[in-house]
Amino acid sequence: MxxxxxxxxxxxxxxxxxxxxxxxxxxxxxxxxxxxxxxxxxxxxxxxxxxxxxxxxxxxxxxxxxxxxxxxxxxxxxxxxxxAPAAKEDSAEAAPKQAADGGEPKQAAAPSDSEQDHKDQSPAVRKAAKESGVDPKAVEGSGRDGRVTKSDMASPKLKADASIKSDSGRPVAESVGERTEKRVPMTRLRKRVAERLLSVTQETAMLTTFNEVNMKPLMDMRAKYKDQFEKRHGTRLGFMSLFVKAATEALKRFPAVNASIDGDDIVYHGYYDIGVAVSSDRGLFVPVLRDTDRMSMADVEGGIRDFAGKARDGKLSLDDMTGGTFTITNGGVFGSLMSTPILNAPQTAILGMHAINERPMAVNGEVVILPMMYLALSYDHRMIDGKDAVQFLVTIKELVEDPTLLLLDL
CATH class of the missing domain: 2.40.50.100 (RNA polymerase II/Efflux pump adaptor protein, barrel-sandwich hybrid domain)
Structure with missing residues (x-):
């Protein structure tokens, strides 16, 4: 055994x-x-x-x-x-023996309603129920014979039945006239994320500086080479790889942004491990790309694609998310125009990317419509001076607006 x-x-x-x-x-x-x-x-x-x-x-x-x-x-x-069912055979033999001793043989108990409901639910539904805390019995099913499906659990339409309880004994759906509300317990992961974010805001001197970047040169380059890139490397060419490479170069020029605070000590890292925030049904995760200074753009794109797949399938490991000296988050994929990202402690800076929108810009005395993106850098002012933070963000802006600077190491 x-x-x-x-x-x-x-x-x-x-x-x-x-x-x-x-x-x-x-x-x-x-x-x-x-x-x-x-x-x-x-x-x-x-x-x-x-x-x-x-x-x-x-x-x-x-x-x-x-x-x-x-x-x-x-x-x-x-x-x-x-x-395996030796125990079942033993119990089956026990019933006749009990009858021989003068007792009535006991019939096997019929499955309870809750046990039958559990059998009728698919593994995907049971998994979604555990993650959300919502009892499938409280959800209006769209499947055959009214059965609840995985998609029903993703956006549950609750029955107005206050008698249906969660595992904690509290109603998950309470009827208030024609309206309903639900109460579900926070997952352990969500609790920990909440604690970490709150501690960062309370224990750091966090400030955010903003800038904007003209995405047209990068978009033109991507449109020109994306097919060749995918054919050669087997992965799509996105914007994130250039931002990772630009951030890596900026970190080399401003070591304080790549450092962390440990008690009364400042730890300057001689390597560049950049965390890239990815979203999943279970929440936000930040897996880490290791030694980005040694990675090609294809390596970065492949790494991000693999992390996204792991996050979606719940396959990210602790090793994938351990460490990291700097983080990049892209709220633009959800439509965010501007935000102030929160530090990923113990790191001292995080870069926020946002949505690309066409806006009228003044170029050489003329008004030109350009695809623009706001960039945000949140940083710990205990470690990083405002001057360094601003110049760090300007460096990323310049490298993204003219990608040849990265190729020529200028």
């Missing part, structure tokens, strides 16, 4: 919470099948089957808190499902 253990958490993660078991006791699984998911303060981790066999016992249930490398279940390698 082998043990199923929680992953080994890094020092910065104290514990995790089991958010879902994908299997039940007695289920036969193959090597590397996902058995359970554990949510930590930073990421959701998967526990996979160590070998082909049968899950014989689940020790830790959903919502239980587990420690690093703690046993959460038991597993019998090489077994098959037909080997």
């Amino acid at each position: 082998a043990e199923i253990k929680a992953p080994v958490f890094p020092e910065s993660v104290a514990d995790g919470t089991i958010v879902e078991w994908h299997v039940s006791e007695g289920d036969q699984v193959n090597r590397d099948d996902v058995l359970a998911e554990i949510e930590t303060d930073k990421v959701v981790l998967e526990v996979v089957a160590p070998d082909n066999g049968v899950v014989t016992k689940i020790v830790k249930q959903v919502d239980d808190v587990v420690l690093s490398d703690e046993v959460i279940g038991e597993f019998e390698a090489g077994a098959t499902a037909s080997d």
Whole structure:
């Protein structure tokens, strides 16, 4: 009999919470099948089957808190499902024996309504229910026979039935006339994000400086070479790769922006690990591109594409998001025109990209319509002087407006 253990958490993660078991006791699984998911303060981790066999016992249930490398279940390698139901056979033999002793044999209990509802729900629906805290029974289903689908859980239309409760015992849908409201518990990940953002605003001297960049040269370059780029490198040419390369060059020129504060010490990093914010159904994650000074634009585009896929599928690891000396976030993909991004502690600066809009600009005494983007740099004034922050942002602006400067190292 082998043990199923929680992953080994890094020092910065104290514990995790089991958010879902994908299997039940007695289920036969193959090597590397996902058995359970554990949510930590930073990421959701998967526990996979160590070998082909049968899950014989689940020790830790959903919502239980587990420690690093703690046993959460038991597993019998090489077994098959037909080997597992020994306990069921024993219980089946027990009924006739009880009758022989003069007692009435007990009939197997019929599944309860909640158990039947659970069986009728697909794994995707059950997973969405765990993530959102919304009981599928409270959602109006659009599927066959009124069944709830994954898309229903993504944008739930709640039934006005206050008798339906969440796992916490509180109603998830309360009727107020023709209107409804729902109450769902925050996920562990969302709580941690909230705590970190609040601590940053309270513990840093954060300021934001703005500038605007003419995106026409970059857009023209992309339109000219995007097909050749994709054919050669197997990935699409986007705007983010040039911003990453421009930020890397600016970090070389302004080392304070690439530094961090550790107590009373300033730590100057001799490498360039840039975090790129990506969005998913579970929230915002910041995986890190390592040594961006050694990466080509194709490497950057490929790395960002891989991170986006991992975030969408819940496959980002702690290693993907550990470290980072600078962060770039792009609210423009959602239509944001201007914002003040919050620092990703312990980093001391973050670059915010925004939507590209055509605006009338004065060029050589004439009014010209150009595609413009606002850039924002939030920085910790304890570490970075205003002069350096402004010049850092101007450097990025100049490099983006004239990409040849990067190629010529000017």
